[in-house]
Amino acid sequence: MNESVKLPNIYDVARLAGVSHQTVSRVINDSPMLKAETRERVLTAMADLGYVPNAAARALVTAKSKIIGILITDIVYHGPAGMMHSMEVEALNSGYMAISASVDPQSLESINRGVQHLRQMGIDGLVVITPQSDSVSVVEKLVTNIPVVYIDSPNQPKSLSASLDNFSGAKKGTQHLIDLGHKNIVHVAGPTTWFDAEPRIRGYESAMQEAGLVPRVIAGDWNIETGYQIGKALDLDTEGITAIFAANDNLALGLMHAFRERGVAIPGRVSIVGFDDVPEAPYFAPPLTTLKPDLAELGRVSMGLILGYLKGESVEHFNVVEPELMVRASTAPPLTSIT
Amino acid sequence: MNESVKLPNIYDVARLAGVSHQTVSRVINDSPMLKAETRERVLTAMADLGYVPNAAARALVTAKSKIIGILITDIVYHGPAGMMHSMEVEALNSGYMAISASVDPQSLESINRGVQHLRQMGIDGLVVITPQSDSVSVVEKLVTNIPVVYIDSPNQPKSLSASLDNFSGAKKGTQHLIDLGHKNIVHVAGPTTWFDAEPRIRGYESAMQEAGLVPRVIAGDWNIETGYQIGKALDLDTEGITAIFAANDNLALGLMHAFRERGVAIPGRVSIVGFDDVPEAPYFAPPLTTLKPDLAELGRVSMGLILGYLKGESVEHFNVVEPELMVRASTAPPLTSIT
DNA sequence: TAAGATTATGTGAACGCTAACATAGTATTG
DNA sequence: CAATACTATGTTAGCGTTCACATAATCTTA
Numbered sequence: 001m002n003e004s005v006k007l008p009n010i011y012d013v014a015r016l017a018g019v020s021h022q023t024v025s026r027v028i029n030d031s032p033m034l035k036a037e038t039r040e041r042v043l044t045a046m047a048d049l050g051y052v053p054n055a056a057a058r059a060l061v062t063a064k065s066k067i068i069g070i071l072i073t074d075i076v077y078h079g080p081a082g083m084m085h086s087m088e089v090e091a092l093n094s095g096y097m098a099i100s101a102s103v104d105p106q107s108l109e110s111i112n113r114g115v116q117h118l119r120q121m122g123i124d125g126l127v128v129i130t131p132q133s134d135s136v137s138v139v140e141k142l143v144t145n146i147p148v149v150y151i152d153s154p155n156q157p158k159s160l161s162a163s164l165d166n167f168s169g170a171k172k173g174t175q176h177l178i179d180l181g182h183k184n185i186v187h188v189a190g191p192t193t194w195f196d197a198e199p200r201i202r203g204y205e206s207a208m209q210e211a212g213l214v215p216r217v218i219a220g221d222w223n224i225e226t227g228y229q230i231g232k233a234l235d236l237d238t239e240g241i242t243a244i245f246a247a248n249d250n251l252a253l254g255l256m257h258a259f260r261e262r263g264v265a266i267p268g269r270v271s272i273v274g275f276d277d278v279p280e281a282p283y284f285a286p287p288l289t290t291l292k293p294d295l296a297e298l299g300r301v302s303m304g305l306i307l308g309y310l311k312g313e314s315v316e317h318f319n320v321v322e323p324e325l326m327v328r329a330s331t332a333p334p335l336t337s338i339t
Numbered sequence: 340m341n342e343s344v345k346l347p348n349i350y351d352v353a354r355l356a357g358v359s360h361q362t363v364s365r366v367i368n369d370s371p372m373l374k375a376e377t378r379e380r381v382l383t384a385m386a387d388l389g390y391v392p393n394a395a396a397r398a399l400v401t402a403k404s405k406i407i408g409i410l411i412t413d414i415v416y417h418g419p420a421g422m423m424h425s426m427e428v429e430a431l432n433s434g435y436m437a438i439s440a441s442v443d444p445q446s447l448e449s450i451n452r453g454v455q456h457l458r459q460m461g462i463d464g465l466v467v468i469t470p471q472s473d474s475v476s477v478v479e480k481l482v483t484n485i486p487v488v489y490i491d492s493p494n495q496p497k498s499l500s501a502s503l504d505n506f507s508g509a510k511k512g513t514q515h516l517i518d519l520g521h522k523n524i525v526h527v528a529g530p531t532t533w534f535d536a537e538p539r540i541r542g543y544e545s546a547m548q549e550a551g552l553v554p555r556v557i558a559g560d561w562n563i564e565t566g567y568q569i570g571k572a573l574d575l576d577t578e579g580i581t582a583i584f585a586a587n588d589n590l591a592l593g594l595m596h597a598f599r600e601r602g603v604a605i606p607g608r609v610s611i612v613g614f615d616d617v618p619e620a621p622y623f624a625p626p627l628t629t630l631k632p633d634l635a636e637l638g639r640v641s642m643g644l645i646l647g648y649l650k651g652e653s654v655e656h657f658n659v660v661e662p663e664l665m666v667r668a669s670t671a672p673p674l675t676s677i678t
Numbered sequence: 679t680a681a682g683a684t685t686a687t688g689t690g691a692a693c694g695c696t697a698a699c700a701t702a703g704t705a706t707t708g
Numbered sequence: 709c710a711a712t713a714c715t716a717t718g719t720t721a722g723c724g725t726t727c728a729c730a731t732a733a734t735c736t737t738a
């Protein structure tokens with residue numbers, strides 16, 4: 001807390017170790033051409049002075065900051081947080097730092113500011129986690145001289161990107177219901193302004209069509225309350241709906257809450273499948289069958305893409321991580337098939 | 340994505356605007372001594388070239404990075420993510436960037452690395468979000484020349500800090516149960532290695548004692564599964580327990596799940612209060628009465644402390660944010676008091 | 679209108695590091 | 709053991725800013 005005692009620099013270390021500053025620099029960047037004894041001496045001096053290399057000076061001269069920017073929208077949702085952590089770890093392991101700017105996806109102004117701040121830091125690469133399309137074009141315009149990875153954006157031919165395989169996840173979830181014997185399965189979809197929502201719809205439709213069933217999609221968004229409202233209003237009996245595939249666990253939770261209130265038995269009267277596998281899902285009433293995306297893996301892959309590119313490795317431009325089906329108590333065969 | 344087209348610097352802008360580099364610098368730092376016309380000309384030149392100031396060069400010469408570090412442990416839990424966001428926004432508003440390192444609180448090695456990385460970036464200040472004590476001493480040792488704010492750490496006399504008022508939150512929650520007429524109220528506590536757990540226990544005990552009731556604390560941790568296990572094992576009848584104050588919503592969720600399985604009615608047979616107000620809490624079965632901490636506010640306050648200090652303002656060394664009681668369906672008067 | 683005060687702009691050095699080259703020291707070879 | 713290669717270290721310049729100061733332009737005022 002005490003103010004500015006002037007941090008030691010490379011020359012201070014050099015003097016103490018009785019070498020030139022360049023030798024100290026060599027130790028820092030562990031150059032191979034160093035007598036072990038000299039390296040030791042310098043290392044000791046560094047430790048004695050509590051020396052820490054000045055990243056600014058280094059960034060200035062190398063024109064490389066060793067910082068990867070993460071532009072992220074909607075940090076509030078569960079997923080991003082874990083993903084950011086895995087990205088950070090991945091970066092750290094390669095000697096990079098991750099620095100994030102979370103912005104409001106609704107406001108181009110906010111996105112702009114975020115990108116500018118990151119550029120100002122001199123980031124060497126950028127990961128964009130934005131599930132909405134407008135953001136992407138802003139970033140493309142503003143960021144031109146460093147590699148960018150888009151997560152969960154539609155496949156941009158020239159860009160690096162990584163995505164959850166929402167399509168096959170949704171298909172798997174729907175297929176699970178079909179396998180149980182359900183015929184009348186409704187999909188409560190996410191907001192179509194989000195990239196993730198659309199392939200989940202398509203995955204659902206694909207499974208239905210292949211089974212010769214008629215898909216029916218109800219528009220929703222990602223919020224619990226929306227699931228609740230839909231659950232309150234939904235007429236199961238007229239159309240004989242026996243199962244619902246919800247686009248995320250929030251919707252599923254809201255639906256289940258509404259059905260509990262209405263006295264609709266789950267899975268007795270209606271089976272429910274979610275998507276996300278939030279930590280609470282196994283403890284919902286009843287425990288929720290859902291699709292578990294390996295977000296940590298997605299983060300690792302994305303950061304790995306950037307780092308690989310920076311190292312000059314040739315990298316896959318497009319990567320996909322497939323979710324896993326977690327079967328729990330919210331799904332069962334339909335009543336009709338029991339009788 | 341195209342490689343290194345050499346970014347324009349202050350001299351390029353100066354040449355184009357027909358002024359000296361220092362005048363450009365003055366525009367960047369909006370110095371008052373500038374003819375409006377000159378400023379305009381420079382601004383135009385900057386825009387034309389897509390000029391962005393180089394943070395490294397600036398940091399080098401000013402010895403100020405305009406970066407605030409955030410050292411955070413256990414990012415997985417719900418709270419931290421929202422808090423980080425509000426800190427970031429607060430920092431941005433003052434022209435600072437926030438940069439976080441998330442570390443494993445179990446591993447001193449990991450904490451060490453995290454701190455070193457942040458120091459290396461030349462951070463101007465540090466916010467430490469660590470609910471466990473070992474971390475604090477590591478940080479204290481390593482970081483000596485910049486201001487540090489500890490969040491949710493016990494009141495360190497000489498440090499800046501901000502906390503949730505866990506004590507009064509817990510007291511409020513317990514009092515709510517007492518007011519409903521409960522006499523035999525158990526507290527399922529968090530892990531005592533965490534700073535937050537202890538004042539919640541004390542708050543509970545304080546409310547109980549003031550009401551002339553006997554406190555009983557069951558040791559737990561923050562996990563849903565732990566709540567579930569405790570819920571499965573807990574003998575309510577022998578001791579006539581009618582209410583439980585859980586140290587967080589996870590425990591409460593686990594407890595409720597176990598009671599559902601056992602056929603123990605909530606709130607009919609036992610009332611439950613949580614702590615955190617996770618977004619799902621209103622949709623639990625039944626909706627959970629809990630304490631809602633304003634974490635965004637806590638983040639703002641903490642970052643404000645650092646920024647205020649850096650601006651040379653005199654700041655409160657210790658700040659506290661009080662949680663709010665959210666009454667929902669999981670609490671009701673005990674059966675006995677109805678008869 | 680000359681002198682000083684004020685406003686607006688320019689000049690050179692320094693921040694701490696690495697890159698590129700220069701030099702000294704040591705091993706290898708004919 | 710001189711000549712050559714290689715290893716280990718030193719020297720100088722420059723990255724893009726801001727700071728401290730110097731100078732030029734403009735405004736006051738007696």
